[in-house]
Amino acid sequence: MTEYPPIHAPSRPDWSCTACADAWPCNTRKLQLRDLFQDNTAGLVNYLAQYLTDANLELGHLSSVEVSERFVDWCAPGAGRATA
Numbered sequence: 675m676t677e678y679p680p681i682h683a684p685s686r687p688d689w690s691c692t693a694c695a696d697a698w699p700c701n702t703r704k705l706q707l708r709d710l711f712q713d714n715t716a717g718l719v720n721y722l723a724q725y726l727t728d729a730n731l732e733l734g735h736l737s738s739v740e741v742s743e744r745f746v747d748w749c750a751p752g753a754g755r756a757t758a
């Protein structure tokens with residue numbers, strides 16, 4: 675019997691994680707995506723940007739700026755780290 679690791683995918687339309695129920699992309703998914711894209715920040719941003727249109731429609735309680743921050747801004751090199 676093989677246990678597959680849970681896939682941290684978005685549950686829509688509320689965009690919570692199907693595996694851990696955190697707001698998607700959750701921290702686990704972010705780590706997986708960083709691992710997947712390595713230093714290819716542009717590729718990572720492009721990948722996440724494809725979700726923005728749907729997320730903006732479905733997350734009506736968030737502004738487009740908030741949606742963009744949640745989905746894309748963490749991709750920037752150094753994002754989430756304290757600035758010196």
Ligand SMILES: [Zn+2]
Nearest residue numbers: 682691694700
């Ligand atoms: Zn998750």
